[in-house]
Amino acid sequence: xxxEWKAGFNVLQFAIGLPTQRNSSANPxxxxxxxxxxxxxxxxxxxxxxxxxxxSSFDIRPSVDLxxxxxxxxxxxxxxxxxxxxxxxxxxxxxxxxxxxPPAAGEADNSAAAPSSANSNGGEEDKNLTYDGSDLIExxxxxxxxxxxxxxxxxDPTGQYRGVFVKTVEEGGTEEGIDEGDITARVPWDLxxxxxxxxxxxxxxxxxxxELYRQFQLGDDxxxxxxxxxxxxxxxxxxxxxxxxxxGQSLLHKILDHNTEDDDDVSGLPPRHPNKDFTDTYxxxxxxxxxxxxxxxxxxxTSRDEDTLMIPFFDMHNHSNHPQKLNSxxxxxxxxxxPFVMRTTxxxxxGEQLLISYNRCNRQWYDETFEGCTSHSHYGxxxxxxxxxxxxxxxxxxxxxxxIEVDGEERWDDLAFYLEKSExxxxxxxxxxxxxxxxxxxxxxxxxxxxxxxxxxLRLKELETTLKEDKEIMEAVPSYEWETAWRYHEAMMTxxxxxxxxxxxxxxxxxxxxxxxxxxxxxxxxxxxxxxxxASGDGSGDSEDRHDEL
Numbered sequence: 439x440x441x442e443w444k445a446g447f448n449v450l451q452f453a454i455g456l457p458t459q460r461n462s463s464a465n466p467x468x469x470x471x472x473x474x475x476x477x478x479x480x481x482x483x484x485x486x487x488x489x490x491x492x493x494s495s496f497d498i499r500p501s502v503d504l505x506x507x508x509x510x511x512x513x514x515x516x517x518x519x520x521x522x523x524x525x526x527x528x529x530x531x532x533x534x535x536x537x538x539x540p541p542a543a544g545e546a547d548n549s550a551a552a553p554s555s556a557n558s559n560g561g562e563e564d565k566n567l568t569y570d571g572s573d574l575i576e577x578x579x580x581x582x583x584x585x586x587x588x589x590x591x592x593x594d595p596t597g598q599y600r601g602v603f604v605k606t607v608e609e610g611g612t613e614e615g616i617d618e619g620d621i622t623a624r625v626p627w628d629l630x631x632x633x634x635x636x637x638x639x640x641x642x643x644x645x646x647x648x649e650l651y652r653q654f655q656l657g658d659d660x661x662x663x664x665x666x667x668x669x670x671x672x673x674x675x676x677x678x679x680x681x682x683x684x685x686g687q688s689l690l691h692k693i694l695d696h697n698t699e700d701d702d703d704v705s706g707l708p709p710r711h712p713n714k715d716f717t718d719t720y721x722x723x724x725x726x727x728x729x730x731x732x733x734x735x736x737x738x739x740t741s742r743d744e745d746t747l748m749i750p751f752f753d754m755h756n757h758s759n760h761p762q763k764l765n766s767x768x769x770x771x772x773x774x775x776x777p778f779v780m781r782t783t784x785x786x787x788x789g790e791q792l793l794i795s796y797n798r799c800n801r802q803w804y805d806e807t808f809e810g811c812t813s814h815s816h817y818g819x820x821x822x823x824x825x826x827x828x829x830x831x832x833x834x835x836x837x838x839x840x841x842i843e844v845d846g847e848e849r850w851d852d853l854a855f856y857l858e859k860s861e862x863x864x865x866x867x868x869x870x871x872x873x874x875x876x877x878x879x880x881x882x883x884x885x886x887x888x889x890x891x892x893x894x895x896l897r898l899k900e901l902e903t904t905l906k907e908d909k910e911i912m913e914a915v916p917s918y919e920w921e922t923a924w925r926y927h928e929a930m931m932t933x934x935x936x937x938x939x940x941x942x943x944x945x946x947x948x949x950x951x952x953x954x955x956x957x958x959x960x961x962x963x964x965x966x967x968x969x970x971x972x973a974s975g976d977g978s979g980d981s982e983d984r985h986d987e988l
Contacts, residue, residue: 505895505935569600569668574750577629577664583777584624588616591754594791601756606788616786622766623751623780631662631748636774638745644724646746651726651735665750669738675918677741678827680715681733686919689911693901693927695894705841707894707930708820741826744770749778757822758793759800759833766792796822800835801854801872819929827922829929832866833858836933842886853887855937866932868940883941891934898931 571591578585588611590603605611616622631653633645653660660666675681679690691698695706704710720726720736742753747770758764765786769779786792797817818835822828837854844851856869871881883891902924905911912920938944 502895502899502931502935505892505938569671571668571751571754574664574668578623578625578750581629582626583629584621585751586616586620586622588612588788589622589792591751599756600754602751602754602792604786604788604790604792611788613788615788615790616782618782618784620782621779622782622792623778625749625751625778627771627775627777629662629665629750630771630778631665632774633746636746636771638770638772641745643746644720644726646743646748647720647724647736647739648726650739650748651732654731654735662750665748669742669748670734672734672738674734674737675916676827677737678825679823679919679922681737681827682919683914683916685911685914686916686923689905689915689920689923690926692905693898693923693930695897704839708836708838709824744768744778747771747778752778752780755792755794757796757826757828757830759795759797759803760831763793764795765790766794767798768794796826797835801874803873819933823926823929829925834929834933835872836937838887838891838934838937840887840890842890844884844886851884851887853883853891853937854881855933855940857933857936866936868936870937870940883937883943885943888938888941888943891938895931895934895938898927898934902927 569591575585575589575591588605590605590609590611591600592603593600594603604615607613631650633643633649635645653662653666654670657663657666657670675683675686679687682690688698694708694710696710697703697705716733716736719740720732721728726732726736739748742748744752749770752768755766765782765784767781767783769781771778780794782792800817817825818837819830820836822830834857835854836857837852839850839852842849842851854870854872856872858867858869859865860867870883871878875881906924915923
């Protein structure tokens with residue numbers, strides 16, 4: 439597998455003086471200049487054999503294996519016991535899956551899941567499997583709204599996921615597609631489910647939840663019936679992992695290394711706690727009713743809302759932060775009575791999917807001059823998984839919070855980094871820090887960060903081996919939840935191995951003195967190259983990339 443260094447970014451020095459501290463106090467109110475990648479292409483991920491050209495599927499094993507070799511060789515690590523191994527075994531003994539209705543596969547308003555009629559444990563039929571949204575579009579258009587005539591709702595041509603697409607000529611569209619700046623949707627205020635009091639600067643309240651539940655109770659009698667019935671027909675378990683079955687949640691807690699016996703323990707991998715849990719949020723904070731219908735309304739709201747609004751058609755758009763894929767921008771009402779509007783940000787060709795960003799203008803947003811940055815999200819990849827239940831395509835934003843000891847002092851530290859594909863789509867570029875970072879060097883991982891990530895990488899790899907052979911757990915966890923959990927597991931393996939390989943410690947031998955000479959380090963790396971065990975670059979600023987076969 440090819441392995442690329444971009445020496446122009448001064449990547450991976452050999453003779454290193456180990457830093458002892460990172461500065462994590464960047465000013466969150468001041469947007470710094472967009473960083474060049476501090477580290478480039480430490481993890482060269484080849485496409486999985488047989489993957490489509492547009493696929494984001496990678497064979498991560500070579501990179502994971504290389505990162506594990508580095509961790510074990512340089513840091514002398516062995517597989518640590520899980521912090522919750524005892525409780526995990528006890529939980530596994532108690533998990534039968536009884537009383538939990540597994541979700542049927544089907545529509546997922548993201549690009550992470552393929553539909554089917556039911557999972558291996560049995561389950562309800564997906565009533566939206568063949569839904570084309572024609573009744574919803576007609577309802578909006580006949581009540582003062584507008585859905586662009588060149589738009590269709592449905593499954594993509596491969597049948598893998600549902601979304602909003604520009605019609606092809608064969609589907610009744612035009613050869614021109616949709617031009618830049620065109621309005622793709624205008625939803626009148628009267629068709630939006632909203633609380634009694636609305637403000638564009640209020641991003642959450644209980645009244646909005648209660649109102650959606652009230653419309654769920656009305657059903658066919660609701661003034662929003664075409665939209666409400668669509669929402670009520672959604673299969674359970676797709677919005678957030680807090681909606682997973684008990685067995686599915688337990689699996690994710692194992693993968694994330696969470697101590698489920700102590701809610702105050704924030705150790706482990708992100709996300710630590712489900713973002714909005716039905717029991718704590720709706721029953722506790724909002725004093726709502728504990729019914730199946732209320733639960734369904736709650737999770738549809740938390741995974742589809744535009745702050746305090748539920749907007750028909752808008753919530754069927756899928757997510758991407760890829761600069762070449764992102765093509766649509768929503769504008770929520772500036773005040774009560776105004777419509778919700780969506781426009782294209784570039785020309786969208788026939789057959790292309792209309793995509794929005796669920797965390798627009800986040801801390802690692804690709805363009806600080808982006809005109810749509812009317813607000814700024816702090817959500818990253820783990821938050822999107824937490825709230826919406828899917829693993830986003832690249833680019834991805836990660837933030838690992840870890841408890842480490844530096845110079846004898848225990849502290850919490852955050853390691854933030856950004857993963858994006860190279861232009862040829864075969865490599866991942868790693869950038870430490872974010873758009874608010876004023877000193878890029880201060881955001882590079884220190885040794886203790888890599889030790890922590892290395893331990894987690896070894897644990898995740900071992901966990902995959904053991905849990906995927908545990909028939910009791912496999913039978914207890916509904917298939918959609920099982921696949922989603924392991925998809926996130928793979929994303930974390932990719933992110934962690936990329937950070938390790940992109941660090942200054944990746945190819946420093948465990949026997950090397952941290953203050954050793956650059957020549958000695960070069961000699962060591964050269965011998966490794968000859969043996970085929972490793973690949974390295976000298977960080978000299980050469981303009982040419984270096985390629986080695988692993």
